[in-house]
Amino acid sequence: MTENEDDLIDVAPGSPHNNIVSESVAYVIGLGLALGLTAVSFWVASTSSLWGPGVATGLVVLAIAQMGVHLVFFLHMTSGPDNTNNILALAFGVLIVFLVMVGTIWIMAHMNANMSVSPELMNLQMQH
Amino acid sequence: MTTEAATIGLTHGGSEDTGLGHRGPESKSIVVPYGFWLFVLSDMVLFSALFASYATLVHATDGGPTTNQLFDRNLVAVETIALLVSSFVCGLAMITAKRANMMWTQAWLLLTGLLGAVFLFIELYEFTKMVAEGAGPQRSAFLSAFFTLVGCHGAHVTAGLLWLGTMMAQIWAKGFQQHIIRRLLCFSIFWHALDIIWVAIFTIVYLIGTLP
Numbered sequence: 001m002t003e004n005e006d007d008l009i010d011v012a013p014g015s016p017h018n019n020i021v022s023e024s025v026a027y028v029i030g031l032g033l034a035l036g037l038t039a040v041s042f043w044v045a046s047t048s049s050l051w052g053p054g055v056a057t058g059l060v061v062l063a064i065a066q067m068g069v070h071l072v073f074f075l076h077m078t079s080g081p082d083n084t085n086n087i088l089a090l091a092f093g094v095l096i097v098f099l100v101m102v103g104t105i106w107i108m109a110h111m112n113a114n115m116s117v118s119p120e121l122m123n124l125q126m127q128h
Numbered sequence: 129m130t131t132e133a134a135t136i137g138l139t140h141g142g143s144e145d146t147g148l149g150h151r152g153p154e155s156k157s158i159v160v161p162y163g164f165w166l167f168v169l170s171d172m173v174l175f176s177a178l179f180a181s182y183a184t185l186v187h188a189t190d191g192g193p194t195t196n197q198l199f200d201r202n203l204v205a206v207e208t209i210a211l212l213v214s215s216f217v218c219g220l221a222m223i224t225a226k227r228a229n230m231m232w233t234q235a236w237l238l239l240t241g242l243l244g245a246v247f248l249f250i251e252l253y254e255f256t257k258m259v260a261e262g263a264g265p266q267r268s269a270f271l272s273a274f275f276t277l278v279g280c281h282g283a284h285v286t287a288g289l290l291w292l293g294t295m296m297a298q299i300w301a302k303g304f305q306q307h308i309i310r311r312l313l314c315f316s317i318f319w320h321a322l323d324i325i326w327v328a329i330f331t332i333v334y335l336i337g338t339l340p
Contacts, residue, residue, distance in 0.1 A: 020223060020227065023223050024220065024223060027216055027219040027220060027223070030216070030219075031212070031213070031216040034212055035209075035212065038208055038209070038212065038327075041330075041331060041335060042201065042205055042335070045201070045335040045336075045338070045339060046201070048340070052339075052340075055339060056336050056339065059331050059335050059336055060331065060332075060336075062331070063327050063328060063331035063332075066327050067324050067327055067328070070215070070320060070323060070324050070327070071324070074215055074216075074219055074320040074323070075317060075320050075321070082158055085162055086161075086162060086165055089162075089165060089166055089169055090165075090169065092169070093169035093170075093172055093173060096173050096176070097172055097173060097176040100173065100176040100177055100180055101176050101179055101180045101183070103180075104177075104180035104181070104183070104184060105180060105183050105184065108184040
C-alpha cells in the first residue's frame with residue numbers, strides 16, 4: 001500500500017506507471033484539466049465582462065495550454081531519457097507550424113493592406 | 129569498447145551511453161511509436177497550412193454568409209466534449225490493453241468509437257445543413273477554406289474509426305501480442321493528436337469566428 005502511495009506521489013504525470021490506479025488518475029487529471037480549459041474557452045468567448053480586443057488572444061493562449069495538457073497527460077510527453085527524441089521532433093514540428101502559420105498570416109495581411117486600391121483609382125483604371 | 133567510444137567525443141563522463149548509437153538500435157517499443165510520432169507531426173504541419181489559408185481567406189465571403197451567421201456554438205460544444213471524452217476513454221483502453229484484459233479493452237475501444245461516431249455525425253449534420261442553406265464549399269473562398277480544413281479533420285476521424293474497428297478485430301482474433309499492442313499504441317497517438325488539432329479548430333474557427 002505504501003508502495004502504491006509512493007507511485008502516486010513520485011511519478012511524473014505522463015511517465016509510465018506500473019500501477020493501474022495512478023495510471024488512471026493521470027488520465028482523469030488530464031481529462032479534468034482539458035474539460036476545465038474548454039469550459040473557460042467557451043465562457044471567455046461568450047462573456048461581455050472582458051476587454052473585447054484581448055479575447056481572441058486569450059482564446060489562443062487557452063488553446064495552447066490545452067494542447068500542452070493533451071501532450072503531457074494523454075500523449076505522455078515527459079523529460080525522461082526515452083522521450084528526448086520525441087520532444088526534439090515535437091520542437092521541430094512546433095517551429096515549422098509556427099513559421100507556416102505566422103509567416104502566412106503576416107505576409108498575406110500586409111499584402112492585403114498594401115494592395116488595396118482606393119475607389120477613385122479603381123475608377124481611373126476602369127476608364128482606360 | 130568504452131575507451132574506443134570515449135575518444136569519439138560527445139561522451140558523458142565515462143558513461144557507457146555515448147548517445148552515438150554504440151548500444152545498437154532502441155527496442156521496437158521505442159522506435160515504432162517514434163516513427164509514428166514523426167508522421168503525426170508532419171500531419172500537423174499539413175494542418176498548419178490549412179489553418180494559414182483559412183485565416184487568410186476567412187473574410188473573403190464574396191457577399192455570402194459570414195462566420196457569425198453560420199456557426200452554432202452549442203453544437204460545437206457537444207462535438208468538443210464527445211471527442212475529448214473519446215480521447216480519454218482511448219487512454220483507458222490502453223491501460224487495460226497493457227494488462228491484457230480483453231473484455232474491458234474491447235468495451236473501452238467500442239466506447240471510443242461510439243463517441244468518435246457521435247462527433248462525426250454532428251459534423252456531417254452541420255455540413256449538410258450548411259450546404260442546404262446554400263453555404264457549400266463553392267459559395268466563397270472562406271467556405272472553401274472552411275470545408276477543406278474542417279473536412280480534412282473529419283476525414284482523419286473517419287480513417288481513425290476504420291483503424292479502430294480493425295484494431296478491435298485484430299485484438300479479438302490475435303490476442304495481446306507485442307506487435308498488436310504496438311499498433312494499438314500508434315492508434316492511440318493518432319487519436320490523441322486528432323483531439324489536439326480539434327482544439328485548434330474549435331478555438332480558431334468556431335470561437336474566434338463567432339465573437340460578437
